[in-house]
Amino acid sequence: xxxxxxxxxxxxxxxxxxxxxxxxxxxxxxxxxxxxxxxxxxxxxxxxxxxxxxxxxxxxxxxxxxxxxxxxxxxxxxxxxxxxxxxxxxxxxxxxxxxxxxxxxxxxxxxxxxxxxxxxxxxxxxxxxxxxxxxxxxxxxxxxxxxxxxxxxxxxxxxxxxxxxxxxxxxxxxxxxxxxxxxxxxxxxxx
Numbered sequence: 488x489x490x491x492x493x494x495x496x497x498x499x500x501x502x503x504x505x506x507x508x509x510x511x512x513x514x515x516x517x518x519x520x521x522x523x524x525x526x527x528x529x530x531x532x533x534x535x536x537x538x539x540x541x542x543x544x545x546x547x548x549x550x551x552x553x554x555x556x557x558x559x560x561x562x563x564x565x566x567x568x569x570x571x572x573x574x575x576x577x578x579x580x581x582x583x584x585x586x587x588x589x590x591x592x593x594x595x596x597x598x599x600x601x602x603x604x605x606x607x608x609x610x611x612x613x614x615x616x617x618x619x620x621x622x623x624x625x626x627x628x629x630x631x632x633x634x635x636x637x638x639x640x641x642x643x644x645x646x647x648x649x650x651x652x653x654x655x656x657x658x659x660x661x662x663x664x665x666x667x668x669x670x671x672x673x674x675x676x677x678x
Contacts, residue, residue, distance in 0.1 A: 517620050524613040531606040537562045538599045548581065570598040590653040
């Protein structure tokens with residue numbers, strides 16, 4: 488007959504494993520990458536706003552003696568430094584009430600496109616890096632979980648074999664039935 492304790496599931500004692508010593512470094516690196524990404528996004532948004540305002544101020548022939556227009560043109564000059572001279576500005580003429588010519592500045596539009604592409608590239612890099620780190624963490628977790636389950640299964644098998652009285656390596660029963668000298672000997676049974 489079977490013993491009722493063998494029909495119950497074995498309690499699995501998962502061994503304690505030290506946490507990954509690189510986990511904190513990975514989290515800090517991920518946080519740093521996201522922070523850099525947000526800083527780049529903020530910079531690109533500010534630059535795009537400056538370029539947009541500058542483009543429309545040039546297009547409508549804004550008065551350069553106004554304080555706001557002077558400030559915008561100074562900022563526009565800073566963000567346009569790498570793009571100056573790429574395209575020739577198109578003079579649209581002078582509005583009736585203004586002596587300042589309207590200019591269609593194609594270099595500003597080109598700069599807006601390049602800064603936008605830069606933001607997209609940084610976003611793609613950060614997304615790739617974040618996804619890669621998350622995948623590595625998932626793989627590490629799955630490996631540790633499988634390893635702990637294998638160790639627990641081996642430990643449970645050894646405990647069951649020890650409780651049955653079988654040798655762990657051979658599986659042969661160590662308890663032989665006692666028999667009287669008159670009774671014929673029976674071979675040991677393996678449970």
